[in-house]
Amino acid sequence: MLALVDGNNFYCSCERVFQPRLKNRPVVVLSNNDGCAIARSDEAKALGIKMGTPWFKIRHLEEEAGLVAMSANFALYGDMSDRMMTLAAGLGHMQEVYSIDESFIDLSGIPGDLVRRARIIRRRIHQWIGIPTCIGIGPTKTLAKLANAIAKSAERKPGSYPAHHAQICHLGACSREELGQLLQATEVGDVWGVGPRIGAQLRAQGVHTALDLQRMNPAAAKAGWSVMLEKTVRELNGVPCIEFEDEPPAKQQIACTRSFGHPITELQDLQEAITEFACRAAEKLRRQNSHTVHIMAFIRTSPFREKDPQYSHSASIPLPSPTSDSAHITQAASAILKHIYRPGFKYAKAGVMLMDLQPATRRQLTLDLDAEMPENRVRLMQAMDEVNQRFGRGTLHLASAGTTGRHRAWAMKQERLSSGFTTDWTGLAVTF
DNA sequence: TCTGGGGTCCTAGGACCC
DNA sequence: TCTGGGGTCCTAGGACCC
Numbered sequence: 001m002l003a004l005v006d007g008n009n010f011y012c013s014c015e016r017v018f019q020p021r022l023k024n025r026p027v028v029v030l031s032n033n034d035g036c037a038i039a040r041s042d043e044a045k046a047l048g049i050k051m052g053t054p055w056f057k058i059r060h061l062e063e064e065a066g067l068v069a070m071s072a073n074f075a076l077y078g079d080m081s082d083r084m085m086t087l088a089a090g091l092g093h094m095q096e097v098y099s100i101d102e103s104f105i106d107l108s109g110i111p112g113d114l115v116r117r118a119r120i121i122r123r124r125i126h127q128w129i130g131i132p133t134c135i136g137i138g139p140t141k142t143l144a145k146l147a148n149a150i151a152k153s154a155e156r157k158p159g160s161y162p163a164h165h166a167q168i169c170h171l172g173a174c175s176r177e178e179l180g181q182l183l184q185a186t187e188v189g190d191v192w193g194v195g196p197r198i199g200a201q202l203r204a205q206g207v208h209t210a211l212d213l214q215r216m217n218p219a220a221a222k223a224g225w226s227v228m229l230e231k232t233v234r235e236l237n238g239v240p241c242i243e244f245e246d247e248p249p250a251k252q253q254i255a256c257t258r259s260f261g262h263p264i265t266e267l268q269d270l271q272e273a274i275t276e277f278a279c280r281a282a283e284k285l286r287r288q289n290s291h292t293v294h295i296m297a298f299i300r301t302s303p304f305r306e307k308d309p310q311y312s313h314s315a316s317i318p319l320p321s322p323t324s325d326s327a328h329i330t331q332a333a334s335a336i337l338k339h340i341y342r343p344g345f346k347y348a349k350a351g352v353m354l355m356d357l358q359p360a361t362r363r364q365l366t367l368d369l370d371a372e373m374p375e376n377r378v379r380l381m382q383a384m385d386e387v388n389q390r391f392g393r394g395t396l397h398l399a400s401a402g403t404t405g406r407h408r409a410w411a412m413k414q415e416r417l418s419s420g421f422t423t424d425w426t427g428l429a430v431t432f
Numbered sequence: 433t434c435t436g437g438g439g440t441c442c443t444a445g446g447a448c449c450c
Numbered sequence: 451t452c453t454g455g456g457g458t459c460c461t462a463g464g465a466c467c468c
Contacts, residue, residue, distance in 0.1 A: 031436035038436070038468095056434040072436085099468045195466050226442060228466080255438060304435055351437090413434095 001107040001137060001172050002244070003118060004144040005088040005125075007081075008132045008152065010101035011039035014080045015070050017130035018421040018429045026067045030055055033259050033413045034071055042156055071414040075423045083129050083422075091121045091135075096245050104141060106244055118168045138171040141242045142235035145192040146210065147171045150182060161185060183211035183236070193232040198225060210236065250288050250357065256281040257351025261413035263302065264347050269409040270299060270337055272402040277352040278333040279398060282326040283388075285354055286381060289361075291322035292354035295329060297336040302348035311347075313340040322358060325377050326384070329354070330398055 007013060011029040016022045026043035030036065036054045037044070047065055049058055061067035081100045089095040094106035107114060118135040125133050134155065136148025147169040154166040161169075161182065171179060189199035191210050205224075207213055214236040222230035231241035256277040264270065274297060285292060298314030315336045323329065333352045387396045394401075402408060419427030 033434090033436075035435055052435080054435040059434085102468080193466070197465060226465090228442070251439075253439080257437065259436065302435085349436095 001110075001114065001139055002141060002144045003091055003105040003107055003114075004098075004136045004141075004148045005091065005103055005105060005121070005133055006136075006148050006152075007084060007101035008134060009039055009041050010081075010131070011070075011072065011077055012041040012044075013131045014077050015073070015418055016041075017080070019418065022068055026061070026065060027070065028055075028058070028067065029070050029072050030416070031072060033261055034069070034415055035259065037069075038072065045156075069416055071417040073418050073420070075420050076418065079422045080129065080131065084125055084131055084133075087125045087128060088121065088133075090124075091118060094244065094246050097248070104144065104244060107137070115168055115170050115173070118170075122168065135168045136171070137169065137173075139238045140235040140240045141244075142192050142232055143171050143238065146183075146186065146190075146236075149190055150186070180211055183214055184209050186210035188213050191232060191236070193228060198229065201225070250290060250359070251284075252357055253353060253355045254281050254284045254288075254290075254292075254357065255351060255353040256284070257298075257349065257353075258410075258412065259349045260347070260410040262409065263305075264409050265343070265345065266409070267338075267341050267343070270341060270347060270350060271334060271400060272408065273350050273410045274333050274337045274352060275330050275398055275401040277350065278330040279326045279401060281352050281354050282324055282329045282381075283385060285324045285329075285357070286385060289359065290357040291324050291360050292329065292357055293319050293322045294355040295319065295332045295336070296353040296355060297333045297340070297351065299337065299340060299347050299350045301345050305346070305348075308346055309344070311342055311345045313342075315340050316353075316355070322360075324360060325381060326398060327377075330400065334400065 012022075012027045015027065015029065022041075024043065025041070026047050026049075027041040028037040028044050028049060029039040031038045034055055036052050037049055037058065038052070040049050040051070044067065047061060047067065049061070055069060058067065062069070077100060084101075085095065085097055085103055088103050088105065092105040092107045092110055096104040098104055110117070114137055118137065122133050122135055125131055134148055134151040136144045136146065136151050138144040138147045150161050150165050151167055151169040154161040154163060154169070165182075171182070174182065186209060188194055188202050188207055188209055189196065191213060194202065194213070202213065207216060213233060216233050218230045218233045221233045234241050258273070258277065260273070264273075278297075294316060296314055296316035298312070300312035301308060301310050303310065317332055317336060319328065319332060329352075384396045388394065419429070421427055421429050
């Protein structure tokens with residue numbers, strides 16, 4: 001048996017922990033650049049605000065409905081997530097952290113009443129961290145996901161499902177009949193793994209509910225769609241097909257991409273942005289102890305500014321040898337930028353991607369008489385990471401990322417950022 | 433004026449090999 | 451008249467997830 005512990009409206013809930021004035025009010029958290037809504041409180045959902053709605057389209061609700069918008073504070077959410085995950089892990093003996101606000105817990109062999117156990121953990125997370133959660137339990141990941149969705153719906157929309165499933169729903173404890181009824185009350189598009197595209201195709205074939213999908217022939221699911229959907233059908237029938245991943249596998253690619261706070265036109269500004277993205281990506285790369293051998297960079301104008309001339313281009317180059325050195329990676333990204341840059345456009349976004357990652361322990365020997373001592377470079381990067389870890393991001397950086405004093409034309413817009421309540425001494429909450 | 437960022441997996445088709 | 455069969459690897463694009 002598996003559980004899925006999931007924070008409700010996670011980013012909004014994190015903001016509410018330290019700003020009680022936000023309770024019982026419609027709240028949204030905005031993406032980078034205060035672009036669009038990426039998290040909504042129940043009250044905001046009730047106003048009809050959809051995931052991903054641009055802020056300028058709902059801004060009028062500030063006045064009209066008391067809507068509060070916050071800039072995304074990912075440092076805070078990451079820290080709150082760590083705390084929540086630690087407590088959630090107590091539910092069973094293995095945990096898979098699936099996203100910033102969700103983790104699967106392996107409950108196999110856990111004796112006693114699982115619902116009671118889940119209730120204790122849920123209460124503890126709420127009491128110690130302040131984050132409300134829902135817990136879904138089922139024999140497969142897909143069913144645990146579904147149970148979680150039912151637990152949330154039953155809480156938020158009374159009448160959608162039987163009230164006793166609110167907050168905690170254990171599908172493994174349901175009778176066959178009851179499971180059938182719950183599946184029938186669930187739209188096929190709400191099943192994990194069924195997106196808008198496949199959902200529409202399924203409905204066109206008369207498959208409207210999770211129950212219809214459960215009863216589908218797995219072979220037909222594979223023939224008509226893919227092995228993915230076949231697995232989903234089997235999982236709905238209680239046959240585990242998606243593995244539990246105790247520890248996260250190393251990433252196969254690492255990206256750092258950003259939209260700019262304002263459109264920029266100059267090569268030097270792009271150069272600074274690309275340098276910063278390359279360095280951040282390199283940092284992530286070193287954190288997972290990998291090397292990259294292939295670098296891609298892109299720049300683009302905004303597709304939403306339809307009247308502006310549009311330009312979007314990317315290129316990639318292989319590196320002479322695997323590396324995680326910020327300077328080498330930046331050099332390559334910078335060379336790509338010079339190659340693809342065209343003057344006369346208003347650039348809105350750029351990014352760097354590191355591909356073909358491999359373990360840093362695999363070493364390719366080359367005969368390069370001009371090469372610097374590689375151990376020295378490794379030590380330099382370690383020192384840089386340690387300094388930045390201790391004194392804050394950007395304390396040590398490459399000069400091409402821009403020097404202090406020079407205006408960062410491409411800086412992100414964050415007009416409604418909350419403090420680093422748990423991540424920064426100067427951001428501690430002092431009064432409530 | 434104003435529209436996010438970061439991932440994974442699968443599939444089909446082409447190139448290439450013997 | 452009649453021109454094989456089987457396999458791998460790579461890539462681009464599509465779909466999904468949060």
